[in-house]
Amino acid sequence: MPSAERPQPNRYEALYSQFRWLVPSDLNIAEVCCTRWASDKSRVAIHYEDDAGHCATLTYAQLHAQANRLANVLRDLGVGRGDRVAIILPQRPETAVAHIACYRLGAVAMPLSMLFGPDALEYRLQNSEASIAVVDQAGYQHLQQARTACPALKNVIALGGDADDTLDWDSALAKASEDFDPVRTRASDPAVLIYTSGTTGAPKGALIPHSAIIGNLPGFVASQNWFPQEADVFWSPADWAWTGGLWDALLPTLYFGKPILGYRGRFSADTAFYLLEKYRVTNTFLFPTALKMMMKAYPAPGEKFSLRLRAIMSAGEAVGDTVFNWCQSALGITPNEMFGQTEMNYIVGNSAQQWPAKPGSMGRPYPGHRIALIDDDGREVGTGEVGEVALNRTDMHGHPDPIFFIGYWKNPDATRNKYSGDWCRTGDLALMDEDGYLWYQGRADDMFKAAGYRIGPSEIENCLVNHPAVANAAVVPKPDAERGNVVKAYVVLTPGTERGRDAEQRLIAELQAHVRGKLAPYEYPKEIEFIDELPMTTTGKVQRRVLRLMEQERASRTAAQG
Structure with missing residues (x-):
């Protein structure tokens, strides 16, 4: 049976106090997550498998070339700087291609879940005024039902489709050039539009800048036990259409030039252990619900599977003592719980090899992020008191934190209401103990x-x-x-x-x-x-x-x- 990794000295204070942001004025996610790795023809970007057993591998060179082809297709269709492109795709290589193509164009990628029905798609397409949608057969029918009410949606690029009113992905890319002159973008320019459901009202589109990739890195590196290491391979069942899949898995893995596994199929404990073993996955992000399923199905996974896991990040709900202890005893890994949201992701968490984890705690503010718990009037509450988790616009040194979203799409009132002075509210409640650890108390409602x-x-x-x-x-x-x-x-x-x-x-x-x-x-x-x-x-x-x-x-x- 595995044993949990040996506790490391508590380096939190040194890491937190010495951290400085380095954000260039010009920045493009495509450049740092793909282009700079493309010269290495053998470097793998994506492993892919689906529930029918189909497998594929995409190198960074192939990702770069296909993204350039798609960028040329999109440019010919009239897509330019700031235009929204809907990406209605699951975990598959083409999803990454679509994202990189949008960033190279200076366009805004708008990932949409395959689980959205026609009404959900219609609202987001209408509100964003997306001009292009990229979809595969699984999402095609719902998109077609929504499309008639979305006059701004001029073109649909379909994977595996032959409808008269769509462009075929393979045919369009085959005719396009691999040479593309990318648009120059500022770090503060918009890159992604993700719609997030609140407690009341219609979903709000959070507009996220290119700089957010830098803002996510301290939390990603720390929660993944100092990613990357030489043989690292990442996998998470988190949908790449959501913050957890895009910003906590796909993009940061590509930023470091490492391979990520994309799996298209329903999650199960058997599937999870199969993928972890087959692809020699070292790093993962698993929701507590997934970990509970895996624990119940395989109390002693080491008896059946040969795993290479070295880090587990978890978020969304508290892991709890039972699952926490199982990860330590059965997998030999202390899970690093994390907290964040679409508007400012990866801001609080653990890194068990750098500072002690307290089972059930959200952790401590990651380096670069200044966190406080505030009351309804925006005043900080005392130790042991419940308050709303809030993030300051600047770090402890007074430098701007690059993690922040730009604002809610076409909703300035909601953007203003998100802030109390320089504190950005999360809507999540927590208390802080005497050691500076945060303990999640649930959503405010x-x-x-x-x-x-x-x-x-x-x-x-x-x-x-x-x-x-x-x-x-x-x-x-x-x-x-x-x-x-x-x-x-x-x-x-x-x-x-x-x-x-x-x-x-x-x-x-x-x-x-x-x-x-x-x-x-x-x-x-x-x-x-x-x-x-x-x-x-x-x-x-x-x-x-x-x-x-x-x-x-x-x-x-x-x-x-x-």
Whole structure:
């Protein structure tokens, strides 16, 4: 059985205080993530495999050449500096090609999830006024349904399609030149537009500059245990259409000239271990949900798989003691939890080989990022008090932090509301302990009060998952006339757990006793409902909001009937 890596001296203070930003005035993501590596004809950029067993490899030289061809195609279609290009593709080599082509044009890449239906696509295409969309067959039908309501969308480039109203990717690139004179861009120029859903209102498009690739690097390097090393290979199931896949995986891996694995297929524990072993993956980003699935399926993976993993980053939810301990004991790796969001990503986290990790903690501000917890009025709260995580526009030395988004697309009011003075609010709550570690307390709207107590769902969920019958859990408030709310848990059971009314009633009592024995008395779930699967975002985060609204609707119906 593996043993966790040997603890290293605590170098945090030295790393944090000595760090300085070096951001050139002119910067282009395509140059630093592709062009500078293209002269090495054998350097691999992307390994690719899909669930049908098809495999491919793309070198940096091939990525550069194909991106130049696509850039010429896009330029001929009228795409220029600042124009938005929708990229509706999964993890596949062409996705990287499309991104690099957009950056070389000075255009704005707008990644869109393959899981978006027609309405979701329509809103984003309309709002962004994208002129071009790149899509494969999996997303083609939904795009066609949305396209009629998007007059700005002049052309669609399709992979593997033969429709009359699209351009065929292979044919178009075959006719285009590999020579392309790139547009010169400033570090502050826009590069990516990613739409992020908030707690209210329509999704907002976060416009992200080229400089964000530099801003992401301290967190990426630290959370991946000082990436890159000579034989490093990266893989994450995180969709390249989202921040977690694009900025935490694809682009930083390419920045360092290392290979990344793209897999097109449904995630499972078996698939994860198969890919980790086959491609000799050393570094990964896995959501807590994925790690839970892998832990439940293979408590002792070393008995079956030969792995080369040396670093695991996790984000989106708290890993929890159970999964944290499994990573250490079964994989020999202390997972580095990280926190960030689309607007300013990779700002807080751990690096277990450089400073001690505290299980369950978000970690500490990564070098270059000045973090505070603030109240509703923008004032910093004290140690041990809950406040909203906020990032200052400048680092500890007064230099501008390059991680920031430019603003919300066509939404200046929302951009202004994101800030309290020089502090950019995240909407996430945390407390800071006496050692400077942050402890996630949930989204501002995930917190709730029950019988006068302030409840954060994460700790209760982690406790439930520690029970062998629980695969996953989400905790939300259930409206209650006497207490305001009671704690309710939605629980997904592990395969093979006995079902049926009597068995489930016994299990409910057992789980309640389990939590009551581990946490404060007011934290145990007064009600537990078993559910086949939790509502999740495309990036693997539990959508507690969906469950909370369901409880509110149930309470309203009950009140109306009474």
